[in-house]
Amino acid sequence: MEQEYDRFSREMDARAVRDAIGEGKKYHIVVYGCQMNVRDGETAAGLLEEMGFSRAESREDADLVLFETCCVRENAENRALGNVIWLKELKRDKPDLLIAVGGCMMQEPGMAERIRKMYPFVDIVFGTHNLYRLRHLVREAVEGRRGIEILGEGGLQEGLPAVRQSSFSAFVNIMYGCNNFCSYCIVPYVRGRERSRAQEDILEEARRLRDSGVQEITLLGQNVNSYQGGGAAFAELLRRLDEMGIPRIRFMTSHPKDLSDELIAAFGSLKHLCGHLHLPVQSGSDRILREMNRHYTREKYLSLVERLRAVRPDIGLTTDIIVGFPGETEEEFRETLSLCREVRYDAAFTFIYSPRQGTRAASMPDDTPAAEKTRRIEELIALQHEHTASALASQVGRVERVLVEGVSERSSETVMGKTSRFLAVNFPGKADLVGSFVDVRITGAGRNTLRGERV
Ligand code: SF4
Structure with a gap:
């Protein structure tokens, strides 16, 4: 077609x-x-x-x-x-x-x-x-x-026009689809098998974005770590993008099982790769991870975190967690809480498991009452609030480069931007700063955002 x-x-x-x-x-x-x-x-x-x-x-x-x-x-x-x-x-x-x-x-x-x-x-x-x-x-x-x-499968189509939402921050697809078949996930069925764009096409798109003034690119894929067959290939793509000089490079999403040594090393060596990684863990229980078909253990995940922090001590980690997966016991849920205490994520996207028709997990027996799942997620969210608060508090006193994303909805005299670690900062400033980098001293931390002043 x-x-x-x-x-x-x-x-x-x-x-x-x-x-x-x-x-x-x-x-x-x-x-x-x-x-x-x-x-x-x-x-x-x-x-x-x-x-x-x-x-x-x-x-x-x-x-x-x-x-x-x-x-x-x-x-x-x-x-x-x-x-x-x-x-x-x-x-x-x-x-x-x-x-x-x-x-x-x-x-x-x-x-x-x-x-x-x-x-x-x-x-x-x-x-x-x-x-x-x-x-x-x-x-x-x-x-x-x-x-x-509706087509059953797709190839890749290069050269399509786009109207970008932002003039300074851009998403760049590097691959489509997913081969992983996590047991709860519908994506491989609806987005098809993995297809990677050619490296040269991605580099050309990035070059054009850089020349048009884009300050930040976010590489997108269901699992960027398997870009053209593995984390090493992805690390190589990152290295070439880094050389191009776009001030900030981010990516998502990254499957822990495919986080290669080369990619971990990239966080220590690449100048423009931001100090943030979204690394979905989903559960802290080995049995649940097996049922989810995730192909890593709690221990393996924690060792990745340790190695990432060894090469980049101030890296900010965020994650996705599913609560109430079919058959999850209270003890298994507690293992998720304890993993969160070990990692101390900057933020976590938490979800109560909901079955998606056609996936393997949808036919697994699930006898945990809905009220119990709600209690669990509330406990997890409360814990995450503590971790977010302490991650934000740890930034007070630092001077951070902030890419200004917009003017605050509350005041035209306040702007909002993100640090390399993907933490949001509000500070006094006007619309003319949007799209530029500003050095900001962090003076305070709220529940979800930082406050600062221009240096
Ligand atoms: S959760 Fe992510 S890695 Fe797993 S099947 Fe879905 S898209 Fe693929």
Whole structure:
């Protein structure tokens, strides 16, 4: 399909849409879920602008509303569907409104069919493998047909346009899909097997971003450590990006089982690699980790943390934790708490386990009452608050380089930015600082953020 959709067809589709919609039509994109979806949303915006649409601030002002859906968590899925239904009302007053739904939820078995039958007001449906076909699907819709297409697998499509959300910080996809099949996770089913972009294509994209003034890039992949077959290859990519001179390089997400020696060493040697690593642990219990199919033990994980801190003592670690995995006992949950006490994460994204249909864990017996799972997660969150508070307090008195991301919602005289360690800092300043680096002395720590003053 990819080869068939050549440059000529793409241009013909874009031109046909431009001719059909005329001037002044607007789009609005709603993104659910992870950074990969945010990046896909930027590509969708680029494609739509190529077709002659311009950006609308709200869905009420738009002629085309696109939902980039997520199926990793049940509540994101419910929210997305609820919002699609809400648009039906909008379409009653505005019959020409085009509604497009894409993203990984559409790759779930039977979902596209369900949308076709039960949501007749939806004009365009696409999945994770054919975003690049959006021009064709929009053309179908503006010509009065429903543009519904889901592909079972995908290759890589280079050179797609994008409208970046930020002029100074950019996401760069380096790979797609996942081969790991963690027993609770739907991603390998909906995003397909791993496909890595060619190193030269990534470097070229990074070069263009650097030349346009981008100060920070975040490399994205479901498991960046298996970029083209292993952590060593990923470390090599990081080394080449480091030489390019973009001030800050970050990446996510990193599977502990594939965190190579080379990658750990990179945290000690690369000048531009930020002092932060998101390293999802999921559980502190070996038995639960086995049931999750994670392929590392608690001991192995802790030894990675030790080695990372040996090469970069001030590295900030964050993580993901699932509470109440099927069969998790109180004792096993306590092992997660004790692991958190050992690592002392800067932040943790904590979730109560929710079954995703089609995964192995969804058929595991689960007799822990919901109230008990809630109690557990509350205990974990309370512990994490303590660790976050002490990580923030440890920064007071230091001078940190902060990349300013925006003006505070509370005051136009205060700006917010991040340290290399990914800690948020508020300090006095105005909008003209956004996108630049400022040296800030940390003067205080709140619950989730730091306070500071310009040096
Ligand atoms: S590594 Fe595991 S949790 Fe992460 S995307 Fe792949 S299957 Fe899902």
